[in-house]
Amino acid sequence: MLDERTAFGLQTRDERFGALANLLPIVRELKPLIHCITNYVTANDCANAILALGASPIMADDLREVADIVKISKALVLNIGTLNARTVESMIAAGKKANALKIPVIFDPVGAGASAYRNESTQRMLQSVRMAVIRGNLSEMSFIAGLEVSTKGVDSAAEDESKDPVAIANKVAKEHNCVAAITGEIDTVSDGRKVYRIANGVADLARVTGTGCMTTALIGALCGTVFASHQTSSSANYFNAAIAGIATTGIAGELAKDRLTHAGTGFGTGSFHVALLDAISQMDAATFREKAKINEV
């Protein structure tokens, strides 16, 4: 279903946006099952974001069943927001099974850098599982980059490089042979060779919990769509999926803010949260093409 035009990077800017935008209707067509092992704070939002984009979520985290659930899924999303000793083992087992089946694994290292246990678990997961996409904020991705280059600790590495998301994304992408995405005011996505920056989004996104987790879930839905369409051999497609997922959240945030601005006063973060899911559920290729602000670095 994905045609050659989605082979990113060989196109003009307009063609590229088209290729990304064209992923969206395929999600709704293929409705891939997305297995999430994720935190209990934003699990509902992640499930609803996946549904809003047209895919189908399944949350399952017991070690006894994750391999079975991976087998019937098209992508696996691992999010360590509220990790514990039980679920870390489940994540690793699920990730290994996904690797064996070549099902893409999308990793959200929530809070990496904030505790020794979170750091060790992140490292174990990266050593045990090949990730197709890693998405985090600058601090989390700095930690991942730092772990690999020095034993000076997380903070020093972060100090050295945290000012340059492009360098950090490139480093994570190269060292982990994956797509690395750093979200922030401007988002940065690298596959280790090329880097794209995304300027969509609004500040309100940072005032609702889980918009990062939801973005990772959307990337999962898009990677699952790529996998389900049998174009798994091209890593370029997961690159596309990451860029499209991040831009979708950003554009949806802009649309949500627009709607509330026009609706009058009295609307705050609660209404923005609802309007964000509304906008994801109504995202289509035409809107994406019109609104996307994506540039190669």
Add this chain to the structure above:
Amino acid sequence: MLDERTAFGLQTRDERFGALANLLPIVRELKPLIHCITNYVTANDCANAILALGASPIMADDLREVADIVKISKALVLNIGTLNARTVESMIAAGKKANALKIPVIFDPVGAGASAYRNESTQRMLQSVRMAVIRGNLSEMSFIAGLEVSTKGVDSAAEDESKDPVAIANKVAKEHNCVAAITGEIDTVSDGRKVYRIANGVADLARVTGTGCMTTALIGALCGTVFASHQTSSSANYFNAAIAGIATTGIAGELAKDRLTHAGTGFGTGSFHVALLDAISQMDAATFREKAKINEV
């Protein structure tokens, strides 16, 4: 409080709707405590749905306390959406305690059929606990029906019978001596002797996670109301509770969609989710009577 008119099945169609509808004000009057051992993805929605209908939710899943919580509750809802080795034991212990106290147990076998562990756990629960109501989708209920008749595995059983929800509901109801409810575009509810079909609902309900779980929670609130009103000896009343709970979700979905349709453009699954809870919280006997589409097969 429940009068003879709620003895379902001896009435004209209008009287029957009245009997179902009349359960609703009694929920608000008795405010029964509903104990839920449920998944972390939709626990918030389940609690809010129970409150919206007028009952009172309590979520508690540690083995050390579930028996105590059951003792003060009027119904027990067991939902295996994110089951794990710890909570499965809690569900079984709670279910046994509820059985001993004749408190109705409402079972939602989320994802039954999707993993060996989920299947084994479902089977263990059905063998250990007598359920008053089991509610699932066609796939989940096919699994439960199939488990009882063959060892050929889940899929074959599902293939044999999944086309006929009436037969599956009847089979589950008879074999487990319970009310069996299969929700879908048309819902099917059987007590093993009679079968009712409910045509309420809108497609949008499938685009929000947890509307199935919420329906099970509403059935729990209504079963708890029946129990609290001391008419526990008549299984017909839990049959009523299941039908009324399912129709309530369907009618609320229709009202939610109507409101958003009239409100203009820009509304998607986020707003539908909110409007659904609004409609449940405003459901009354008159609305139910007017909107219910329920027929005996």
Add this chain to the structure above:
Amino acid sequence: MLDERTAFGLQTRDERFGALANLLPIVRELKPLIHCITNYVTANDCANAILALGASPIMADDLREVADIVKISKALVLNIGTLNARTVESMIAAGKKANALKIPVIFDPVGAGASAYRNESTQRMLQSVRMAVIRGNLSEMSFIAGLEVSTKGVDSAAEDESKDPVAIANKVAKEHNCVAAITGEIDTVSDGRKVYRIANGVADLARVTGTGCMTTALIGALCGTVFASHQTSSSANYFNAAIAGIATTGIAGELAKDRLTHAGTGFGTGSFHVALLDAISQMDAATFREKAKINEV
């Protein structure tokens, strides 16, 4: 940043409201990190309430990391809504670490009195951790008061004193050397010497799950702000934080109800939930000063 005027109790009524109100902009200025070990039913709402007020939430409950997370936080919120054997240990370890660092601990004894395990865990936590603020409903706080004075059991103690929240709050505050807050139609806050009552709020708050948990989370955000502003030596400031947090929820509830009343018909508990978060996110000192209904007993 907090000036002398926040030293509560030495002022006229207008000055006092000003002192409380002036905490609000400081939350947004300092953005303190608030560590929550809380239940999975309302964790999303707690995180969003903390963000709405301008602070930053982190949910982390594994024993291996809670001490590390406490170290980087400005307040610790412990909520036993869905306690289990694993998380109770995490709560106690986190609480001890917070005590060692003089970081304020805010305790929400959800459901205390409802099961032996919940009661024992509450007692263990109170014996192991010094709480800066305890907030509960009348039943929960009656249990805590009763545990300390008799071995006749929870109910008898509750019967003896449950009619008088002022006496119960005073007793809990004195015995646990903390600020004790009992929320209800009228809220009661005591530091063991003085008692204030808050008349803000609407009945709709009781029809959405987690508004109590959210209030405790807001108290956490405000206590974290007090701590971050280096005025930790004065217990009066946590008293202020508790009063301001409770009044914020009450005022936000009033504003939410006002907005929905003016918006027309069809709005129920789902919309109220959203509007409540909106109002918290828009709360400012001027609104607080205008709307607060707080009196010393």
